[in-house]
Amino acid sequence: MRDSGELLRACCLRDASLPAPKTTVSAVRRRVMAPGEEFAFLRVPLQASSAPAWQALNREAFNVQLRVCYCSVLEDCWLLDTRKPEPEPVQACPATPEGGGWES
Structure with missing residues (x-):
C-alpha cells in the first residue's frame, strides 16, 4: 500500500460514507532503535466520529x-x-x- 489511507480503504472503509479515522504515521528511515525497543509506525486513535471504521480496522488488523x-x-x-x-x-x-x- 502506498499510504495509510490506501490501507484503510482496502481493509476497512468499504462503505464510502464512513468517515476515515485520523492516522499518525511516523517515518522509520534513518531511525536507530535499541534491542527490544518497540516502534509504532501507524497509530489510529479511537474517535467517536470514526468509530465504525476504527472498529473494522481493529477486527482486520491480524489479517494485514x-x-x-x-x-x-x-x-x-x-x-x-x-x-x-x-x-x-x-x-x-x-x-x-x-x-x-x-x-x-
Whole structure:
C-alpha cells in the first residue's frame, strides 16, 4: 500500500460514507532503535466520529500482511514478513518501486 489511507480503504472503509479515522504515521528511515525497543509506525486513535471504521480496522488488523526490511548499525539486514515465523537475513534491503511496496 502506498499510504495509510490506501490501507484503510482496502481493509476497512468499504462503505464510502464512513468517515476515515485520523492516522499518525511516523517515518522509520534513518531511525536507530535499541534491542527490544518497540516502534509504532501507524497509530489510529479511537474517535467517536470514526468509530465504525476504527472498529473494522481493529477486527482486520491480524489479517494485514506486512513486509519490512531493516538493518542494524553493523549493516546486518533482515526482511520481516508477517506470513513467516522469523525474519530472514538478507544482504541488503531492496529498493522499493516509486510510490509502492515490494512484489511477493
